[in-house]
Amino acid sequence: MFQAGIATAVFAQEPPPPSTKPDVLVTLKGDTLKNAGHDSIYTRVEIESDFPGGLQAWLNFLQANLKYPQKAIRKEIQGTVVLEFIVCTDGTVCNMAAISGPPELRKAALDAIKKTPMWIPANQDGKAVKSYKRQPITFRL
Secondary structure (H helix, E strand, O other), X not given: OOEEEEOOOOEOOOOOOOOOOOOEEEOOOOOEEEOOOOOOEEOOOOXXXXXXXXXXXXXXXXXXHOOOOHHHHHOOOOEEEEEEEEXXXXXXXXXXXXXXXXXXXXXXXXXXHOOOXXXXXXXXXXXXXXXXXXXXXXEEO
């Protein structure tokens, strides 16, 4: 029997180094959206973005949508995959990436997060803003 454990928090991520190029966001459908310079992506906000129903609903969603790859089970591969993503002002999740963890488990973690419904966006100065998130997911046999 196998299980995928999920960390109990989603962490804000430190931003990438400043760039002179405009940000490009990639949506779940693969569409690209150019970010106008005035629409920053926040790492710290007054009110964090949230999954509808809160933390327990997020953990339930991940648990229901994570599939341990059969190849990883056969090879007895375990480990923690760290996902990072952006919650946009409309609640969509974009720019998803698996930044660490066993390569055999990264795709499974990304496949799960690609199914996420809309989030409640972060809020800064009374306005919805884009925010970075980081989610560790632990796979154990």
